[in-house]
Amino acid sequence: xxxxxxxxxxxxxIFGALMVLTAITVAVAYRPLGVWNFPVAIAIAITKATxxxxxxxxxxxxxxxxxxxxxxxxxxxxxxxxxxxxxVLSRGLKTYPGGAGGSGYGVRAPHATGAAPEAPRExxx
Amino acid sequence: xxxxxxxxGGHGDAHxxxxxxxxxxxxxxxQQHEAATLGMWLFLITEVLFFGGLFLAYMLYRVWYPTAWAxxxxxxxxxxxxxxxxxxxxxxxxxxxxxxxxxxGLRRATVGWLLATMALxxxxxxIKYFEYAEKFEHHHVPGFDFHFDGPDAGPVxxxxxxxxxMTGLHATHMVIGFGLLSVMAWMAARGRFTPQWNTPMExxxxxxxxxxxxxxxxxxxxxxxxxxxxxx
Numbered sequence: 001x002x003x004x005x006x007x008x009x010x011x012x013x014i015f016g017a018l019m020v021l022t023a024i025t026v027a028v029a030y031r032p033l034g035v036w037n038f039p040v041a042i043a044i045a046i047t048k049a050t051x052x053x054x055x056x057x058x059x060x061x062x063x064x065x066x067x068x069x070x071x072x073x074x075x076x077x078x079x080x081x082x083x084x085x086x087x088v089l090s091r092g093l094k095t096y097p098g099g100a101g102g103s104g105y106g107v108r109a110p111h112a113t114g115a116a117p118e119a120p121r122e123x124x125x
Numbered sequence: 126x127x128x129x130x131x132x133x134g135g136h137g138d139a140h141x142x143x144x145x146x147x148x149x150x151x152x153x154x155x156q157q158h159e160a161a162t163l164g165m166w167l168f169l170i171t172e173v174l175f176f177g178g179l180f181l182a183y184m185l186y187r188v189w190y191p192t193a194w195a196x197x198x199x200x201x202x203x204x205x206x207x208x209x210x211x212x213x214x215x216x217x218x219x220x221x222x223x224x225x226x227x228x229x230g231l232r233r234a235t236v237g238w239l240l241a242t243m244a245l246x247x248x249x250x251x252i253k254y255f256e257y258a259e260k261f262e263h264h265h266v267p268g269f270d271f272h273f274d275g276p277d278a279g280p281v282x283x284x285x286x287x288x289x290x291m292t293g294l295h296a297t298h299m300v301i302g303f304g305l306l307s308v309m310a311w312m313a314a315r316g317r318f319t320p321q322w323n324t325p326m327e328x329x330x331x332x333x334x335x336x337x338x339x340x341x342x343x344x345x346x347x348x349x350x351x352x353x354x355x356x357x
Contacts, residue, residue: 005228006221015218022210022344026203029349037353041345049338056221056334058327066163073170077177084181088188 004061014055021048146322158324165328169335176339179291183346186283193280195351196273197288200265202256206348209252210340216245217337223309224330227323232316235326239310242333246303253296260285288347295343298336305329 025044033040054060059070144154151157187194223238264272267286272278309329312318318326 005225008222008225011218011221011225015214018214018217019211022207022214025345026207026349029345029352032353037351041349045342045345048341052217052334052338052341056217056337057331062162063159066159066166069163069166069170073166073173076170077173080174080177081181081184085184085188088185 004058006055006058006061010055014051017051018048021051144321154321158327161324161328162331165331169331172335176291176294179287179294180342180346183287183291186280186287187350190277190280190283191351193277194284195354196275196277197281197284198347198350198352200260200263201288201348202259203348203352205252205256206344209249210344212245212249212252213337213340216242216249217334219245220306220330220333223313224323224326227313227318227326228320230318230320232313232318235313235318236310239306239313243303243306243310246299246306250296250299250303253292257289260289291343291347295336295339298339302329302333302336305332 021044025041028040028044029037031037053070059067062070147154148157151160219238219241223235223242226234226238260266264270265285267282267289271282271285273281275281306329309326312325
């Protein structure tokens with residue numbers, strides 16, 4: 001009558017998977033993977049969140065309309081994070097010969113060596 | 126519970142037998158359940174964007190001050206954060222089992238799993254309390270008494286501001302969830318939930334799992350940032 005009843009085994013299985021993924025994310029965090037540490041941590045977190053949403057929150061068994069609502073939340077989150085970050089991360093890029101900014105992804109580089117705190121660079125032209 | 130009969134004029138034969146929990150503006154319990162679930166997800170969309178703003182602030186400042194982020198994050202206790210992750214995911218399991226018990230009409234099991242969920246939630250908050258107390262001791266609380274050695278003290282203070290804002294907002298949600306679950310446990314104990322009608326359980330479950338998901342992102346982002354590059 002009210003929603004799909006999952007077998008208990010599904011819940012235990014998902015819990016086990018979440019525990020394994022938690023262990024992996026901690027283990028991976030201590031291995032130097034250079035720029036890949038962050039994407040790997042985020043990928044694992046997204047996988048865990050997806051498992052929780054699909055099975056614990058029953059999204060897998062929900063109506064298409066509910067699924068659309070679930071997708072909407074992350075669609076707008078992606079717009080907010082994605083558009084802002086592409087702007088910020090590209091501010092230091094050289095867009096023309098001799099242009100402003102350093103070599104490559106300049107906003108991150110000047111601070112990476114532990115430079116004294118200063119105001120964020122606003123693409124000094 | 127399901128035997129109660131109410132006759133409403135103008136409804137056709139199909140609706141002569143009314144479930145007492147069916148509101149008159151819905152045709153069926155399924156439709157009512159669907160509307161409630163949808164409404165809760167709508168609320169959760171606003172919650173995703175609410176926390177999303179803080180995650181965006183975190184991302185921006187991390188790009189601007191990567192070393193400060195690494196230094197700040199090294200001050201956090203990975204062991205306590207890890208234990209809390211296990212505790213919270215465990216509470217999601219017990220919550221899912223509580224919802225399932227209410228769906229299958231097991232009153233005692235529903236109350237039991239709810240109390241287990243509340244106990245785990247409380248455990249999380251107690252551990253969080255000890256973590257916060259440690260931050261106060263080490264003068265890592267932004268504001269009046271903040272102290273951090275090194276050239277990155279300023280940005281590290283921004284890191285701790287976001288740490289307290291994000292974990293504080295998360296903990297506030299936990300406290301609200303705890304209150305919600307106590308109401309659920311009370312209703313379940315009184316036998317309010319049946320296999321036909323247990324919408325409040327389902328809705329509370331959605332909320333509790335959402336709070337769990339927020340922590341699933343907070344743990345790696347706050348505690349595990351740049352652990353591998355400690356030698357910075």
